[in-house]
Amino acid sequence: MNSSKYRDEEYTRRPIRDLKDMINSSAELFADKNAFLVKNAPGGSYVPIKFSKFKTDIDEFGTALLDLGLGGKNIAVIGENRYEWVVSYLAVVNGVGVVVPLDRELPAQEVHNLLERSGTSAIIYSSKVGAVVEEAIQGIESIEYSISMDATDHIDHKLSMKKLQRAGRRLLMEEQRNFIDAEIDREAMCSLLFTSGTTGMAKGVMLSHKNITANVFNMSKFVDVSQNFTGLSVLPMHHTYELTCHVFTSMYQGCCVAICEGLKYIVKNMAESQANIMLGVPLIFESMHKKVWKKAEDSGKAKKMRAAVQLSKQLGKLNIKSTKKLFKAVHQAMGGHMQVFISGAAAIDPAVVEDFNAMGITMFQGYGMTENSPIIAVNKDRYYKPASVGLPMPGTEIRIIEEDENGVGEIICRGDSVMLGYYDNPEETAKVLVNGWLHTGDYGYFDKDGFLYISGRKKNVIVTKNGKNIFPEEVEFYLNKSDFISEVVVWGLDEEKSGDTIVCAEIFPDFTAVEAKFGKISEAELKRLLKKEIDEINEHMPLYKRVKRFDIREEEFEKTTTKKIKRYTANRV
Template sequence: MNSAKYKDEIYIHRPIRDLKDMIDTSAVLYADKNAFLVKNAPGGKYIPIKFSEFKSDIDGLGTAFMDLGLTGKKIAVIGENRYEWVVTYLAVVNGTGVIVPLDRELPAQEIHNLLVRAGVSAVVYSSKVGSVVEEAIREIDSIEYIISMDTLESTDNRLSLKKLVRTGNRLLMEEKRFFVDAVIDPEAMCSLLFTSGTTGMAKGVMLSHKNLTANVYNMSKYVDVSKNFTGLSVLPMHHTYELTCHVFTSMYQGCCVAICEGLKYIVKNMAEAQATVMLGVPLIFESMHKKVWKKAEDTGKADKMRAAVQLSKKLGKFNIKSTKKLFKSVHQAMGGNMQLLISGAAAIDPMVIEDFNAMGFTMIQGYGMTENSPIIAVNKDRYHKPASVGLPMPGTEIRIIDQDDNGVGEIICKGDSVMLGYYDNPEETAKVLVDGWLHTGDYGYFDKDGFLYISGRKKNVIVTKNGKNIFPEEVEFYLNKSDYISEVLVWGMEDEKSGDTIVCAEIFPDFPVIEEKKGKLSEEALRKLLKAEIDEANEKMPLYKRVKRFEIREKEFEKTTTKKIKRYAANHK
């Protein structure tokens, strides 16, 4: 579906000044609607939390924070995706101080370093990361309070979040309105987010209410989830992609957020929550796509499904959307209610998007970075192209600078969502913020219809001796098409004989698939099989992009929490 009649149409939603304004107005507009679906015990039933209750919990906790003397201070939050995490975030930014969301998968030493760098005064944490947090906070003098999301009672400076909410609500009954009447400065930093990477490399991105609400408001003009939608929250909330695009946009539009119990439970939770929308990273959607086709192969329905997909794609050109009935088994496998799938955070195979759209889902992708709160471009849910990351978000201007002969150059953007800068780092800020323009470090180009395409990261680009640019991501895309390759990383090195730059690859084979289709292979036979796969991929690329050498690895690559390979952890610089 790519209906050009929606080319110039946008959804109309109310303007919002800041996140406090967003929550206050949503609590009135959607008071009796479900804001969240949560589980009180693993494997239990989903329990709804109304918008009115959500606002009451935020106001209670915010009032208690200010009563503790935390006004204007930094408060860290660390833990898995859960309702209390969101309440904490909004209780801090909507009147108390500055929130510092931290990655729960970081080791204690890195958490310690970030807490020190940020000058944190309180830490709110879940019991799952309790021992790591206890180790991380040792010898940090600035920390006044440790607040547990799970304990029922407070002891000394170890406080109970649940009890704080009750304390705050009692103070509100006594007309202590310092939190609910707090005046928000939309231009001031309200959130300090550390980018992924080791603490030496991690930069603190400073975002304001204006940055975040501009992103929510403008993105909502392209994507609508207001029609009694329920979203399944799968990605870590400390990333702006999940937090802004899913959680805050849902709060704004009156969509319910169901907290997923973990990646292993996605399909189960989809059905239980009757989820209609999900944001994910390519790894999740590509894995689902593979499982759908594998099941079709195993049940002997693959040929029939391929024919149905092809027919649906043809009908799609005439804007006739495929019926769910035709792909009933696929819809049942996705919980039975799924309508909208949104991919981001990394490049996805456009065929996955094409197939899901042909099967009766709406699937789109977008593009952004933490430094832009995060969305820079996104496809409209009614006007989209599978291989593109979309159109510039309303209120965001995008330019392509230093273009080559093909129109490929660095993407820079300007708008209300551009960060305030990097915390305590004017040198790095000056490198990426030039006259209000955010230099993304990504290369891309526009097509004739104004859709943006990403070629790769500027810092990853391999430059040959005769000045040709090779994007590793493009080569990896072709290699990843192989059934026998699970993960791959491409880099360039100088060939000692020719002195020219050659393309190398490190491959983590899909061992279970290889064993299923080829049996147990010797090292030599495995190498021969992968060499044949590389040769096939090479045929699709010009000579200078072809892989000349490769290594095989036994373990999968180290990844970030959004499942992107840590390219520089592999030491192929």
């Protein structure tokens, strides 16, 4: 249901003081409900873990970490999405010290640098990154222990998480309650997250219990996952979008989290876990959308499905949701139980959102950044607009400053979720935190109903010689609509000959689509094909936004772990 009658309505939620309070109260409220679905072996069956067991595991491990003398220290966690990762994170923040979540895809030297910068005293890791960790910790004097999530026994200072948990269990039986009774300072840093910046050194974002729980509490007023939902966790947990919006929000509302085995297993795991909800990035949802339509084309049912989608959209205007029977094949392809898709981390084609909603899967967007723990704005699950990133989250005030004639300006926000600052970097902190307002570096605008729209990144804006602003993201959006363009990065170039700024593009073609339509073609023919596509797209844009030059690349662009293109690693024509 998508209706403006819900504009001023919010779900009622219990207050939470900190992450420890959240886990303790959830373990009491949902003791016998499944908190996680995990696989003990690749390709095996999902095994449930109850909320009561989850809390016990956190208490045991936290007690053992304190017994090692790690109280008040920084402890890194690195590895793939798994149950032990979440237990480790919460064991650290709920009574031990400060957690430093690290990206498991970073090379050893980067991990080494971040461990040194953060003054880490211990690192908890999975065997999949064991070799990287072994190399990364060399020469770091502050590290006292490395703790393996998979090892069965201790070897010198390389400890076993499983064995530590057993030790913690014994200590708890002996009434050692220093972890359980630990007081939480909700205003102090509990998590140090390094941003995946594309230029310069990654900044360390300092978040407190108050920052994170305010985000969980307030976001939950807009989105409900408490009705025996199961969410499929596909994005990396070291990223705040997945951790706060999915994992912690699920913990808070009593939703079960099924750990996905990897991006290529999404559809399989959807069916196995009977997942009802999934958070993802545009690349994942747009890929799924393409596959749905390709399957319809291949089976000769595309015309019939397009008619059904149009009918459903018309019914939607009357607040009548289409039946799943009409799109049975689509729902079966999504595991048979999917009800909600939430997209974030980058802009998504509104047509994808509209189509999935028409097919009976509620889909909407949100917007945020690590510096705000992360959500700033999000659509309500009962009142949303496909092209918008939503309404300001409760408890978050948003302003648009330095607006142009179209009302577009920089987005700034303030509220309890705004970070404490950048770690050991007062100069950068002062640039983005001004009188309590977080300057996001994003441009956007509000519509008449108060919905927020993102235009692009401030640092990416192309300013022409006559003062026109061009958002590369907007031009890229139109170029990406071509069947023959897989990825594209747009930027401005000051041309000496004309004395003006021209729009350039670097394109990674969809070679599979090109070959399927035209067979093997030469480089010159590919260039002509793409020029024809660009010329057609240019016709729909003002003269100053039109792409004047482009280059072709043979490989995909380098991306962050949330599948954002690292813009500044692109070549320049």
